[in-house]
Amino acid sequence: xxxxxxxxxxxHETPVCLIGSCFTEHIGEKLSDAxxxxxxxxxxxxxxxxxxxxxxxxxxxxxxxxxxxxxxQGERWxxxxxxxxxxxxxxxxxxxxxxxxxxxxxxxxxxAKVLFISLGTAxxxxxxxxxxxxxxxxxxxxANFDFFLADxxxxxxxxxxxxxxxxxxxxxxxxxxxxxxxxxLKDGFxxxxxxxxxxxxxxxxxxxxxxxxxxxxxxxxxxxxLRDYRFYARDSVHPSEEAIExxxxxxxxxxxxxxxxxxxxxxxxxxxGVNHRPFNPSGKAHQAFIKRMxxxxxxxxxxxxxxxxxxxxxxxxxxxxx
Numbered sequence: 001x002x003x004x005x006x007x008x009x010x011x012h013e014t015p016v017c018l019i020g021s022c023f024t025e026h027i028g029e030k031l032s033d034a035x036x037x038x039x040x041x042x043x044x045x046x047x048x049x050x051x052x053x054x055x056x057x058x059x060x061x062x063x064x065x066x067x068x069x070x071x072x073q074g075e076r077w078x079x080x081x082x083x084x085x086x087x088x089x090x091x092x093x094x095x096x097x098x099x100x101x102x103x104x105x106x107x108x109x110x111x112a113k114v115l116f117i118s119l120g121t122a123x124x125x126x127x128x129x130x131x132x133x134x135x136x137x138x139x140x141x142x143a144n145f146d147f148f149l150a151d152x153x154x155x156x157x158x159x160x161x162x163x164x165x166x167x168x169x170x171x172x173x174x175x176x177x178x179x180x181x182x183x184x185l186k187d188g189f190x191x192x193x194x195x196x197x198x199x200x201x202x203x204x205x206x207x208x209x210x211x212x213x214x215x216x217x218x219x220x221x222x223x224x225x226l227r228d229y230r231f232y233a234r235d236s237v238h239p240s241e242e243a244i245e246x247x248x249x250x251x252x253x254x255x256x257x258x259x260x261x262x263x264x265x266x267x268x269x270x271x272x273g274v275n276h277r278p279f280n281p282s283g284k285a286h287q288a289f290i291k292r293m294x295x296x297x298x299x300x301x302x303x304x305x306x307x308x309x310x311x312x313x314x315x316x317x318x319x320x321x322x
Contacts, residue, residue: 003254006214008114008174010255012036012263012306015112017105019055021047021120021180023218026239028116030248033271034264035307039112042105043135044083047120047184049155049202051135053162054081060169062106064099067091073138080127080134087138115166115173118218120180122150122198123187149194155202160209176214177203181222181247182238216254221247263304270296274312282321290316 010016010031018028018040028040043055057063058081070077076087077094086101088094109115124133125145137145167173179199184192196219207213222231222239231243239247252261273293278286294316297309 003217003250005254008176008214008255009257009260010036010114011257011260012304014114015039015108016114016116017109017112018116018118019043019046020052020116020118021045021182022238023120023178023180023182024116024118026244027118027178027248027251030244030251033268035267037306039105039108041083042101043081044085046083046135047180048122048124048133048135048150049119049159049199050124050133050150051081052117052119053158054133055135056162056166059102059105059109060165062103064102065095067095070094071138073140078136078138080132080136080138083136084138109166109173110170112170112173114176116176116178118178118180119199119203120182121184121187121192122152122155122195122202123184123191124148124150149191149198152198152202152205155198156205156209159202159206163206163210163213174212174214176216177206178216179203179219181219181243216251218247221250266300267307270300270309270312274315281319286319287321290320 015037018024031038046052077091078087086097
């Protein structure tokens with residue numbers, strides 16, 4: 001599968017904000033490993049378009065949460081707008097993590113160049129008590145929720161309005177949508193297919209409304225190009241590391257120029273060297289290797305001052321003896 005460049009270029013000087021499904025974090029981690037400036041999932045993993053839209057609007061408004069927005073689930077305080085990674089035993093601690101992440105996202109999105117949105121499912125849960133769609137049910141009893149397939153037009157309307165607000169906040173922002181290749185089989189095969197089709201149609205409608213919106217075909221690459229279960233993880237649902245690498249390679253071909261690819265290769269080689277576990281850490285050969293690695297980092301950092309090698313240098317210095 002050959003994908004053509006869209007004209008949009010992502011480099012080590014392109015701040016990228018990523019939000020959405022767990023596949024967002026696969027792309028985000030690949031970008032972060034290559035030391036591109038990224039911020040990923042400030043609300044944690046979000047699957048449905050309404051929760052993603054809600055998160056973006058609150059980030060733009062810098063609308064902080066209060067204790068009234070939290071609920072006690074077992075012994076942990078959670079937010080129905082957030083992933084469980086924010087949950088803490090203390091409500092103040094939960095709130096601190098949520099609001100700190102939101103404020104960081106507000107600041108980052110203000111100067112970001114690319115917003116990458118990964119939609120996971122159009123099947124949504126609505127909390128009956130408040131009549132609001134939730135990002136995460138946090139293992140509350142299913143009787144507390146309505147479950148339904150969202151209407152395509154409702155998805156288009158909420159995302160179109162959200163993107164208007166986002167672009168008013170940051171007019172230079174470019175938007176890339178993708179459809180997560182992760183199948184939501186817990187809802188059933190048919191429900192998953194209807195969900196993915198609904199999201200695909202919604203993205204197509206958004207692109208027709210705004211031709212600056214781009215689409216990267218993660219889902220299509222997975223189901224049409226990688227048609228083999230060896231490209232899935234052991235759960236037969238998530239893409240394997242090989243599949244993620246393949247999809248990211250296609251992503252690079254679309255959005256990276258050759259110099260960005262070459263710089264990524266150099267960075268990954270340095271990271272690989274730093275993480276190498278030697279047979280004799282205090283031996284002359286390894287100590288000479290450490291010095292060469294430090295010299296390589298210093299040389300690259302001088303040429304590309306936007307790159308941060310603090311973590312790698314710390315590891316190397318700690319590994320030096322004498």
